[in-house]
Amino acid sequence: MAEAGIYSVGQVNSYIRNMFTQDFLLKRISVRGEVSNCKYHSAGHIYFTLKDPSGTLSAVMFAGQRRGLAFQLQEGQQVVVTGTIDVYERDGRYQLYAREIKRDGVGDLYERFVRLRDELEEMGLFAKEYKQPIPKYARTVGIVTASTGAAIRDIINISTRRNPYVQLVLYPALVQGENAKYSIVRGIRALDRLGLDVIIVGRGGGSIEDLWAFNEEMVAQAIFDCETPVISAVGHETDVTIADYVADLRAPTPSAAAELAVFDYRQFEERLSVMRQALTRGMERNLERRRYRLEQARMRLTMNSPERKIYDLRQRLADGQDQMRLTAERRLLAVRHRLELDAGKLDGLSPLKKLTGGFGYVTDAGGRAVESAAVLTIGDSVEVRFADGRARTRVEEVECMSGRTEA
Numbered sequence: 001m002a003e004a005g006i007y008s009v010g011q012v013n014s015y016i017r018n019m020f021t022q023d024f025l026l027k028r029i030s031v032r033g034e035v036s037n038c039k040y041h042s043a044g045h046i047y048f049t050l051k052d053p054s055g056t057l058s059a060v061m062f063a064g065q066r067r068g069l070a071f072q073l074q075e076g077q078q079v080v081v082t083g084t085i086d087v088y089e090r091d092g093r094y095q096l097y098a099r100e101i102k103r104d105g106v107g108d109l110y111e112r113f114v115r116l117r118d119e120l121e122e123m124g125l126f127a128k129e130y131k132q133p134i135p136k137y138a139r140t141v142g143i144v145t146a147s148t149g150a151a152i153r154d155i156i157n158i159s160t161r162r163n164p165y166v167q168l169v170l171y172p173a174l175v176q177g178e179n180a181k182y183s184i185v186r187g188i189r190a191l192d193r194l195g196l197d198v199i200i201v202g203r204g205g206g207s208i209e210d211l212w213a214f215n216e217e218m219v220a221q222a223i224f225d226c227e228t229p230v231i232s233a234v235g236h237e238t239d240v241t242i243a244d245y246v247a248d249l250r251a252p253t254p255s256a257a258a259e260l261a262v263f264d265y266r267q268f269e270e271r272l273s274v275m276r277q278a279l280t281r282g283m284e285r286n287l288e289r290r291r292y293r294l295e296q297a298r299m300r301l302t303m304n305s306p307e308r309k310i311y312d313l314r315q316r317l318a319d320g321q322d323q324m325r326l327t328a329e330r331r332l333l334a335v336r337h338r339l340e341l342d343a344g345k346l347d348g349l350s351p352l353k354k355l356t357g358g359f360g361y362v363t364d365a366g367g368r369a370v371e372s373a374a375v376l377t378i379g380d381s382v383e384v385r386f387a388d389g390r391a392r393t394r395v396e397e398v399e400c401m402s403g404r405t406e407a
Contacts, residue, residue, distance in 0.1 A: 075208035076110025180213035202233030233257030
């Protein structure tokens with residue numbers, strides 16, 4: 001039981017909430033101000049701050065009331081918010097629960113943003129022809145951001161995970177406040193002199209005031225003059241700054257900038273392995289085709305080579321010689337056979353052979369053969385030849401088979 005005159009925090013917050021509830025003015029009130037620190041929750045709620053020169057007021061529009069919003073709520077917009085002011089007991093703070101939001105002109109910062117954006121665009125700082133390509137395989141990455149905070153941690157973590165061999169060079173710059181623009185410009189110029197592959201310029205999310213250093217003309221000019229490709233990574237995906245327009249590439253967040261700047265080494269190795277295998281298979285197929293073509297050419301060369309033709313001619317000559325030799329032998333054999341036959345016949349007709357059988361060869365005095373006894377007369381001189389000699393004699397008697405006899 002509480003002591004008299006002493007209350008708990010919850011009791012005080014509850015009492016204050018009752019006072020707000022009983023105030024008729026706060027049940028439906030319209031407030032004019034400039035939107036700042038606008039954040040869209042994943043559940044559909046919108047958290048933002050209304051401000052004017054005299055102060056700020058926290059506000060929220062729940063997802064169920066979004067039908068009362070006909071446009072995209074953004075930083076710097078001048079709006080009129082209608083709703084109820086109530087106390088959130090848990091935190092002990094009051095805020096405006098919006099039911100309807102209408103635009104009411106443009107805030108001062110947003111107006112400056114639009115004016116500078118249009119001026120720089122007219123000067124050509126946003127032209128595509130001046131954009132430099134981001135290296136696909138960067139080895140050195142410069143970073144211009146605060147040395148502490150979520151932005152640099154995200155960049156380091158993602159870069160290390162994707163490629164531990166990439167060198168990160170940090171220029172710790174102020175990213176918020178009056179002197180932030182000078183610090184960012186010095187960082188861009190310092191890293192540009194190092195000859196890095198790419199530079200990331202950015203910071204984490206915040207209100208339009210927090211991000212204003214990246215809407216300064218001198219920062220835009222430094223990015224434009226930078227010879228090293230620049231990736232702008234300012235705030236969240238819905239935050240847009242002048243730096244985003246003039247940079248060579250805009251990343252929605254610092255984490256996305258790290259993914260764009262640092263190639264994934266594992267995917268690179270896998271792709272390289274696939275390409276190596278494809279190259280090896282291609283080389284093997286090409287080598288096989290060339291071997292086949294070489295074998296075909298070798299066979300054609302072998303078939304048409306002078307040496308083969310010489311071998312063929314030699315073989316044909318050898319075959320011709322063998323054929324001629326066989327033909328000559330056959331002919332010689334036939335001639336020999338005929339000679340033997342003729343020799344046999346001649347031998348059978350040879351007078352000498354007959355003479356050896358007791359016969360003689362008779363010739364007259366003139367050496368003519370005496371073939372008939374009728375041509376001889378008594379007293380003719382004749383010569384009788386024998387196998388081993390001859391003898392001369394005279395005819396003393398002639399007897400013919402016809403019966404004529406001379407004595």
